[in-house]
Amino acid sequence: MSSFPSMRPRRLRGVPILREMVQETRLSARDFVYPLFVTHGRNVQVEIAPMPGIYQLSLDRLLPEIATVVDLGIPAVLLFGIPRSKDAEGSEAYDANGIIQEAVRVIKQAAPELLVITDVCLCDYTDHGHCGIINDGAVDNDRSLDLLARTALCQAEAGSDMVAPSAMMDGQVAAIRSALDGASYTDTPIMSYSAKYASAFYGPFRVAAGSTPGFGDRKGYQIDPPNGNEALREIEMDIAEGADIVMVKPALAYLDVISRAKQAFTTPVAAYNVSGEYAMVKAASQNEWIDGKRATIEILTAIKRAGADLIISYHSKDIAEWLS
Numbered sequence: 001m002s003s004f005p006s007m008r009p010r011r012l013r014g015v016p017i018l019r020e021m022v023q024e025t026r027l028s029a030r031d032f033v034y035p036l037f038v039t040h041g042r043n044v045q046v047e048i049a050p051m052p053g054i055y056q057l058s059l060d061r062l063l064p065e066i067a068t069v070v071d072l073g074i075p076a077v078l079l080f081g082i083p084r085s086k087d088a089e090g091s092e093a094y095d096a097n098g099i100i101q102e103a104v105r106v107i108k109q110a111a112p113e114l115l116v117i118t119d120v121c122l123c124d125y126t127d128h129g130h131c132g133i134i135n136d137g138a139v140d141n142d143r144s145l146d147l148l149a150r151t152a153l154c155q156a157e158a159g160s161d162m163v164a165p166s167a168m169m170d171g172q173v174a175a176i177r178s179a180l181d182g183a184s185y186t187d188t189p190i191m192s193y194s195a196k197y198a199s200a201f202y203g204p205f206r207v208a209a210g211s212t213p214g215f216g217d218r219k220g221y222q223i224d225p226p227n228g229n230e231a232l233r234e235i236e237m238d239i240a241e242g243a244d245i246v247m248v249k250p251a252l253a254y255l256d257v258i259s260r261a262k263q264a265f266t267t268p269v270a271a272y273n274v275s276g277e278y279a280m281v282k283a284a285s286q287n288e289w290i291d292g293k294r295a296t297i298e299i300l301t302a303i304k305r306a307g308a309d310l311i312i313s314y315h316s317k318d319i320a321e322w323l324s
């Protein structure tokens, strides 16, 4: 390998046109999935305080948002629901007339070409805010599986194009696959939140969804942040259970995990650029402490460079606008 002075890496950096031609990673609006928070009622559009530009929307207000997403060339949305009321078993999650099921029907009718992905979890729907049901003060893994499978099936029946289990219950992908297959939804893919860490970066989401656990935390079921091998093991298990896409979440503090997952497996890898990552960029840029646009592009490019095939991001609309 030649070195200085015959090699001068700066030669390719001197002019924009060459820099662009040797650019290794390029973002496209088609890489992105835009998360949306849907709620009951009419004419509701409540901004989520720590997430400027992101709203809880009632179904009538959702439609213009969907039109914008389609116009911007964003191919997919990921839906989260805020139920009318919460209970111990999260029953609105698997109610055919639940908010998510209604939202799916409304969106598929308005924009059939938009891929509608639905989050499969109980935490938005339970009064205790945990991702499964509680038995003796702890989340009961196996009893929660039935309800998660019912939720996924109910979403598929409403027209969801892809279900995305995020509860971190062991065996959830297998339980969902078998429920879907048993009802002839063999073609409905599963995007599993396989490597979901017990992260501080979900704080703003929990404000948005009202899903902060009422007692304890999620460390008993989400991955401990120091662990990387464990994430690969989770991903491997989910692939074996039938996951079609695997996810690493959050993204920015786990770029090594994204990269390892991409190298270790051939299954497509999604990365979730979560609420806290969004909030930090927005807060700093509103204070003019960083250039928000440049920082956003840099972060999202890094997530793609690390190996993400799909990026779930609250910045999707911004980035699609900047790229167009």
Ligand code: PBG
Pocket: 119, 121, 123, 131, 166, 167, 201, 202, 203, 204, 205, 206, 211, 218, 273, 274, 275, 276
């Ligand atoms: C539900 C779920 C969470 C997120 C996505 N699905 C929250 C959690 O585990 O507390 C977080 C997304 C974000 O922070 O943007 N289990």
